[in-house]
Amino acid sequence: MVGSAQSHASAPDGRGRLDRIWTATWRLGALIGLVVLYLGAASLLSLAAVRVGFDLWKGIDPFLPPERRPFLGAVELAHRAFAVDALRQVFLALLVIGGAWLRDRAGWRRRLALDRERPNGMRPVILLGILLVWPVLHIAWVTGTAELFGASFGQHVRLSPFMSQAAVAAWLAYLTILAPVAEELLLRGEAFARAQAAVGPMGAIPVTALIFAAAHVSSWGLARPVSLLPLAFALGWLRWRTGRLWPGIALHGWSNLALVTYLLWPS
Known part of the structure; x- marks a missing residue:
């Protein structure tokens, strides 16, 4: 009787475990x-906005077929490519915030770790020490x-001679502010909240780190995503440890600035 009772008790436990895994x-x-x-939505919106906006600015019909479109030139194409990158981050941030607001209009700030209801879980001096040591x-x-x-x-990286001072400033602002804000809202904001509900905070850190690394796959193969894994884990740990998004945004932007400065520094 005892063995039969144990077998009946273990069956629901096994099914429950499988249900949780599923x-x-x-x-x-x-x-x-x-x-x-x-x-994908942010990319499509930015492509459409730049195509239509730049064409109208130049007096070009945005709906002309490719064979009838005038040649734009290398500088114009470079400006459009940068505008697409910048607008992608703007649309991404707006989509994430809008989605969180529609999901929970009262608690969207808490969901994205933008509220101040709880105290910061890390002493400022420790956070400052991390920011100082991390770039190295x-x-x-x-x-x-x-x-x-x-x-x-990173080899033989130089700024384009066609970039004006305003263009360089805009590019640096994109790398150190715009991209970190948008990417952290998506990954350590919305994605972290969803992953934490599924696998807990200790599972959310590697899940969001792997997604972050995978999103940076490029022509350099695995070198780029592997190079970003420590940063991705650090950003997830900061999100969990502090309960807020801004420390990760600060570390993300500071890392970008430090790396760019290192690559562009005259040797």
Whole structure:
């Protein structure tokens, strides 16, 4: 009788465990799909806005077929490409905030870790120490992985001679402010909240880190995503440890600025 009771008790436990695994897997799959949807929608909106906006500014019919469109030139194409990148981040931030607001109009700030209801979980002096030490570690890891993978990342990097001072300032603002804000809202804001509900905070850190790294796959192959893994884990840890988004935004922007300064510094 005792053995029979134990077998009956273990069966529901086993089914419950499988149900939890299935639920977590489904939630994580939905999370990845949502990230792809946000990124795709932001890209399409930015492409459409730049195409129509720049064409109208230049007096070109945006709906002309390709064979009838005038040649734009390298400088114009470069300006359009930068505008697409910048607007993509703007649309991404707006989509994430709008989606969180529609989901929970009263608690969207808390969902994206933008509220101040709870005290910061980290002493300011510790956070300041992390910000001071991190660029050295980040640069060493990025350059080391590039060399390990035989990638050309960072070699002979120079600013375009066609870039004006205003263009350089806008590019730096994009790297250090616009991109970190948008990407952190998506990954350590909305994505972290969904992953935490599925697998807990200790699971949300690696999940969002892997998504962050995968989103940066480029022509350098695995060198770029692997080089960003430590930063991605640090950003997730800061989101969990502090309960807020701004420390991760600060570290993300500071890392970008430090790496760009290192790459562009005259040797």
